[in-house]
Amino acid sequence: MPALPRTPSFRLDGKRALVTGAGRGLGVACAAALGQAGAHVVAAARTAAEIEEVAAAIRAEGGSAEARVIDVHDPAAAVAACGPVDILVNNAGTNRPAGFLDVTAEDFDAVMDLNLRAAFFVAQAVARGQVEAGRGGSIIHMSSQMGRVGGARRTVYCASKHAIEGLTKAMALDLAPHGIRVNSICPTFIETPLTRPYFEDPAFRADVLARIKLGRLGRVEDLMGAVVFLASNAAALMTGTALVIDGGWTAD
DSSP states (O other): OOOOOOOOOOOOTTOEEEEETTTSHHHHHHHHHHHHTTOEEEEEESOHHHHHHHHHHHHHTTOEEEEEEOOTTSHHHHHHHHOOOSEEEEOOOOOOOBOGGGOOHHHHHHHHIIIIIIHHHHHHHHHHHHHHHTSOEEEEEEOOGGGTSOOTTBHHHHHHHHHHHHHHHHHHHHHGGGTEEEEEEEEOOBOSTTTGGGGGSHHHHHHHHHHSTTSSOBOTHHHHHHHHHHHSGGGTTOOSOEEEESTTGGGO
């Protein structure tokens, strides 16, 4: 009988993973997924109480985790405080929905500074550490389906996420010689503390559900497998691309 190939491992034992914006919503799910796969998780955000609870919960179920209060607007200091990492989930982000004619400079700067500028330089700081360590790594940008299409009242958010998609491809080219893979995850609307207020508008909720072909809002659990996959050896030949988890929104 032929020797069968073995499925690459989805396990992350011995890896150190940094998750930004880990105190709530998608960040909690990303941190939990990586911890459950065996990684030591550095849960990072600005609010100490939230990330300490996340780290404690991971440890309570037998995982390894620590909380780090960081400001991603100061990326070099933030990453230095977290130490060298094998895996980055660049998750911190925000949105300020407004019609294009009503967007203020303050709104533009707030969204672009966090969603793009901070993500760019956090990734740069992590990648520099990975290059120095000489053992490769995985960088995962939390993008959005809005990085592939447009959306009403989301000009700035779409601009930031389209930029993340381009950044992912270009980073992948620059970092491939160092064995560092760079990919993104593009979710549809996921029920989180950030998005929940939007769905209090029945018309908005109905419109969103009509566009998601599978007929339901996303749950944070829908992203957890994607995070582990991209972080693991199972995605060893995957870089410069996106996993679109949108229930079919962008299929037509």
